[in-house]
Amino acid sequence: MCIQFREASVNLSKIVEMIMEIPEVSEDCLYLNVYTPAKPAEDAKLPVMVWIHGGGFAMGAASFYDGSVLAAYQNVVVVTIQYRLGMLGFFSTGDGNAPGNWGLLDQVAALQWVQENIESFGGDPSSVTIFGESAGGVSVSLQYLSPLSSGLFHRGIAESGTAAMSFLVSADPMATALMLANVSNCAGTKPHEVVDCVMQMSTEDVIKIAESVTLMFMVTVDGHFLPKPVGDLLKSHEFNKSPLINGVNNDEGGFLLAQYLAPAGWEDGIDFETIQQVPGFLIINMITSDINDVILEEYMGNGEDREKNRDGYTELLGDLMFNIPAIKVSNAHRDSGAPIYMYEFQHPPSILASKRPSFTKVDHGDEIAFVFGGCFLKAHVRINGSLTEEEDELCRTVMAYWGNFARTGSPNGPGLTQWPMYGAGEEYLGIGLKQQVGSHLKANRFSFHTQTLPRKIQEKQQRPLVHTKLGALRGEYLRVRGKTTVVHSYLGVPFAKPPVGPLRLAPPQPAEGWEGVRDATKQPYMCLQDRQLTVTFAEKLDMTIEVPDVSEDCLYLNIYTPAKPAEGAKLPVMVWMHGGAFVMGSASFYDGSVLAAYQNVVVVLVQYRLGMLGFFSTGDENAPGNWGLLDQVSALQWVQENIKSFGGDPSSVTIFGESAGGVSVSLQILSPLSTGLFHRAIAESGTAAMDLLTGIPPMASAMIVANVSNCVGSKPHQIVDCVMHMTTEDILNVIKNTRWIYGPTTDGHFLPKNVKDIFASRQFNKVPLINGINNDECGWLLPAFNAPSGWTEGMDRDTVKTFATSFFPNAEDWVIDLVMNEYLGSGEDTVKNRDGFTELYADLIFNIPAIRLSNAHRDSGAPVYMYELQHPPSILVAHRPSFVRVDHGDDIVYVFGGPFMKTHIKMNGTFTEEEDELAKTVMSYWGNFARTGSPNGPGLTHWPMYGAGEEYLGIGLKQQVASHLRANRFSFHTQTLPKKIQEKQQEQHRGEL
Missing domain, CATH: 3.40.50.1820 (Alpha/Beta hydrolase fold, catalytic domain)
Structure with a gap:
């Protein structure tokens, strides 16, 4: 031979x-x-x-x-x-x-x-x-x-x-010749030298x-x-x-070639993630990953059936070769x-x-x-x-x-x-x-390979180009599962000057223009934060995502818009404020492509300064604070001036956000600086009525920063000067040691009065609002960071009481006991104590404030719709205790169409068909609201406005209308407890007389 x-x-x-x-x-x-x-x-x-x-x-x-x-x-x-x-x-x-x-x-x-x-x-x-x-x-x-x-x-x-x-036809024979020369230890690399080497073998x-x-x-x-x-x-x-x-x-x-090219054990079925890596795809490795995903979807569908993946893989091998x-x-x-x-x-x-x-x-x-x-x-x-x-x-x-x-x-x-x-x-x-x-x-299959696929590759090569007032942007084409609609994404779009040097601890300044075409295909740096926190969160949520590095230069938007809207189209705009307790989070943690494709809207994801750089304040003119909230205002101003270039309608802007993002949405409603910059709002699991927002006084937190940083001087201007001269490494060190001490302040500018006074006087933007919570807000994710070890198995009464005291810092012991009795009963059942602990945690941070916000908007005459999410994503159930229902953040999976994502965020696991439908339903409610100010539309359970009957929508695999959300607990916190405290104070006063 x-x-x-x-x-x-x-x-x-x-x-x-x-x-x-x-x-x-x-x-x-x-x-x-x-x-x-x-x-x-x-x-x-x-x-x-x-x-x-x-x-x-x-x-x-x-x-x-x-x-x-x-x-x-x-x-x-x-x-x-x-x-x-x-x-x-x-x-x-x-x-x-x-x-x-x-x-x-x-x-x-x-x-x-x-x-x-x-x-x-x-x-x-x-x-x-x-x-x-x-x-x-x-x-x-x-x-x-x-x-x-x-x-x-x-x-x-x-x-x-x-x-x-x-x-089988080489595009670069010399490359193989050089590889041969390398493995054969040939003396030279010029063509005649390699040939001579081969001749002597x-x-x-x-x-x-x-x-x-x-x-x-x-x-x-x-x-x-x-x-x-x-x-x-x-x-x-x-x-x-x-x-x-x-x-x-x-x-x-079917077999012979798969023996050489498929992964071990392929005969029994192949995981979708494995298929994306196997050597058989070296045939098409010159194609970008999103085009590769188009090919895999053609042959394997959603990738959930391992046997179908196997059969699709062998068919694809046969077709390509x-x-x-x-x-x-x-x-x-x-x-x-x-x-x-x-x-x-x-x-x-x-x-x-x-x-x-x-x-x-x-x-x-x-x-x-x-x-x-x-x-x-x-x-x-x-x-x-x-x-x-x-x-x-x-x-x-x-x-x-x-x-x-x-x-x-x-x-x-x-x-x-x-x-x-x-x-x-x-x-x-x-x-x-x-x-x-x-x-x-x-x-x-022939039509796919000779017509559909070349068209998609051409689309990829001819990436979308958009011209804004500041300059041109080159984006990317994206596709989502279950939709033929192509989405254009533009990542890392600057909306303000980098807040560095003299712009640190200063209001954002408008972005400057640029020459030529700016690449908008890479995720922007995250604002300064403890990056490991985001990595840990992704792991707890079982998400596969690339977490960018951090930088002070972080004021960027990610924009997703349906491709080729009708000429002169004015699509509703949905501007997302991310959560993360004002200390973590980024635009890259979300993907707006599915929502854009399914609801025909322009989705904008905003980054804003976090932690010390976003909310440091001395409580006076030296450092008024709220820098991160002012960044959000600046982003909304950018949207007003530029979103037309992306097919968006600046007169139809909905702001929405979750957790600290929901708080941000609620605060923007209260701020005179945001007037006219948006027209509807959705606050998910977070509102401005959260008492903990006004926890540590600004100057007290400034002093903590000064002590941690060894600043010389304790006067406001001295501390500000110290912060202005810190290096990035210094700031990151401070962030890790002072994580939870920053938040919005009543600065007289962004927030002219304290939140309670603004609500009481109804001096806020009367835009339509969706406001809601999940039915187990503190079921697992948040306690996992600050509850005592072993809490999931049960808790004793004293441990819960110690925790509750942090929410009632000036309360006497008998007040805490009243709260304990309400949530724990006798306190003898440690499992009941645990459940009471998570419920109390959720009520104090999310549930009671949310109802207060809904009441304030309703009483002002503003349209408000309230919801409670009642079905957790099944892919997360296996990663947390069985007693957890719909935890904090679970709503995001449905709002952004998690079951249909195909880009940089991958949910590890398989959604059920019912959850696919739930995601479509939630996106429809949110999309309808962004279009009309009402979530209702064809094929959806009617969602009544929140009125005197306190109607809300229970959102789950089936939607159902209910009323008086958490009425007993709300009554306890707003009537029973204040009344008992007042009676006790009157009794003490009489005793003193």
């Missing part, structure tokens, strides 16, 4: 159940095996069939095949040829030093030998058919394209391999290289054998117009006017059924058993087992088709099902135990 990794051939023979002798390897290998019927009539001129073996141009030999049965049954001369393989057959430097294609030139030499000598074997040199399988089929197809082969053959059969298999050196799986030597466009790229030759019809049979098997990637290229070649030959017949092989050899998985149909190479009459082989190559009588007949049928074609250029003959020529109707023959004519082989 020509030099190759001999052990690979030994292993292959076992897989395909063939008994054969595997010869040794040698450079001296250019030989033919000739099979001819004995005693042909004198002057007989029999058709000649020249077989070119497969093996990926790296393995194979004439000895693997026995032409005797085909010669005997079809009265033809069969020639099986060898040609140089691997490095010795296809090494190239891409220039005159080593043009390459040596193995293909060997094939030409063999065909020349046939022309000059085959008559001696009873063969007709004017009736030569070349046929081959896999790399042999590719060889047949390439010989059609080469001027060197002109006149050397007259018909061809390409089985499961064509020249259109572009991954021993046979052992060459065999060692043949054993390497990292070096692939391929066909090259050498200007001699192959004058132009394959695609150009096919397009211009510059090829031999001889009759051709071209075909594939119906499961080309064999099926689509085969149809392309058939089309090119048909369109050139050349006779072409196409087939799909549909019956696998029964002897292989027990050797491979039951789902495998006709695998790569299966047809060879029938083409060479494997049923009747008795010489050096034999099938290890018996075929059925029906398969014996199939052997005869296939050989008859192939033999007829070798004689006449048509496969048809007496007793055979008529095989129509491949024409405008794309007719082909399904070859099995019964033959049947079909048409448009793999039409949907």
Whole structure:
């Protein structure tokens, strides 16, 4: 055999159940095996069939095949040829030093030998058919394209391999040559030096290289054998117009290739994430990940079914490597006017059924058993087992088709099902135990690969461009699951100058313009924070997400807009304020593409300064504070001035946010600086009525910063000067040591009065509002950060009381006991104590403030809709205790359409179909509200406005209207407890008198 990794051939023979002798390897290998019927009539001129073996141009030999049965049954001369393989057959430097294609030139030499000598074997040199399988089929197809082969053959059969298999043609031969030089320790790297190195190698050196799986030597466009790229030759019809049979098997990637290219255990099913990584996709690794995702969705759907993933993977392998290229070649030959017949092989050899998985149909190479009459082989190559009588007949049928074609250029003959020529109707023959004519082989997949996918790649290459008042932005195309709508994303869009140097602890300044086109495809840096907190949160939520680095230069927006809105379209705009307790979070933690696609809205994600840099205050003019809230105002001003460029309507802006983002939304409603900048608002699990917002007085927190930072001086201006001179590292150190001491302040500018006074006087923006909570706000995520260890198993009364005291810092002990009695009862049941603890935690931080906010808006005459989310995402249930219901932040999964995300955020797990519907429902409510100020719309449960009856919507797998949310607890906190405190104070006052 020509030099190759001999052990690979030994292993292959076992897989395909063939008994054969595997010869040794040698450079001296250019030989033919000739099979001819004995005693042909004198002057007989029999058709000649020249077989070119497969093996990926790296393995194979004439000895693997026995032409005797085909010669005997079809009265033809069969020639099986060898040609140089691997490095010795296809090494190239891409220039005159080593043009390459040596193995293909060997094939030409063999065909020349046939022309000059085959008559001696009873063969007709004017009736030569070349046929081959896999790399042999590719060889047949390439010989059609080469001027060197002109006149050397007259018909061809390409089985499961064509020249259109572009991954077998090297785009950069010298790159492989340099890799060879590196692994072989060649002295030089210039083309002639590498060639000289190869020329000096021993046979052992060459065999060692043949054993390497990292070096692939391929066909090259050498200007001699192959004058132009394959695609150009096919397009211009510059090829031999001889009759051709071209075909594939119906499961080309079903087993043999998957054994080499699929991950371990693939037969039982494959995880979607694994499929994205397996080497089989090296064929398309030049395509960007989002285009790759389009391909995977076409074949695997949502990726949730592991067996469907497996079957999609093997089909994709077959399509990419064999099926689509085969149809392309058939089309090119048909369109050139050349006779072409196409087939799909549909019956696998029964002897292989027990050797491979039951789902495998006709695998790569299966047809060879029938083409060479494997049923009747008795010489050096034999099938290890018996075929059925029906398969014996199939052997005869296939050989008859192939033999007829070798004689006449048509496969048809007496007793055979008529095989129509491949024409405008794309007719082909399904070859099995019964033959049947079909048409448009793999039409949907072919359309995907030749129309849909190229269009998407072109979209990717022609990334969206938008012109704003500040300059041009180049974004990206995104797609979401379940929607054909394309979304444009523009990431890291500056809305203010970097708040650095003198702009630290100062109101944001408008962004400056830029020259040229700004790249808007990368996530912006996060504002300064403890990055590890975000990483930990992502882990607790079981999300896969890239967490950006942190920087003071962080005032950026991410914008998602439906592609190609109607000219002059004015889409509703939804501006998201992220949560994170004002100390963590970023725009990159969210993905607005699904909401934009499903609701036809423009989604804007805002970043704002956090922690010390966002909320440091001395409580006076030295540092009024609220810098992060002023950043939000600046972002809203940017939206007013620029969102038209993205198809958005500046007169229809809805702000929405969760947790600290919900608080931000609520505060923007209270601030005169935001008047006219938005028109509707949604506060999720966070409001300005949260008492803890006014916890530590500004100057007290400033002193803590001064102490931690060893600032010289304790006067307000001295501390401010100290902060202004801190390095980034200093600030990060302060952040880690003073995490929870920052928040909004009553600065007289953004917030002219304290929150309670503004609510009482109803001096706030009367825009429509959605306000709501989840039914277990402190069920797990928040207690996981500050509850005592082991809290999930139960808590004693004193532990809960100690925790509660932090919420009532000036209260006497009897007040705390009243609260304990309300939530824990006797306090003897530790599990009930735990549940009372999480409920109290949620009521104090989220639930009671939310109801207060709804009441204030209702009483002011502003439209308000209230909700309680009642279904947790099932993918999170396995990652937290079983007693947890809808935890803090769970709503975000539905609001942003988590089940349909396909971009930089991946929810690890599978949503149920009901949860898919819930996500669509929530997005519809939110989208309708952004459009009209009412969440209601067709197909949705009617959501009543929050009025005297305190109606709210319970949002779950089924929606239901209820009233008086948490009425008893609200009454306790707003009536019972204040009344008892007042009575106690009056009693003490009387005692003093």
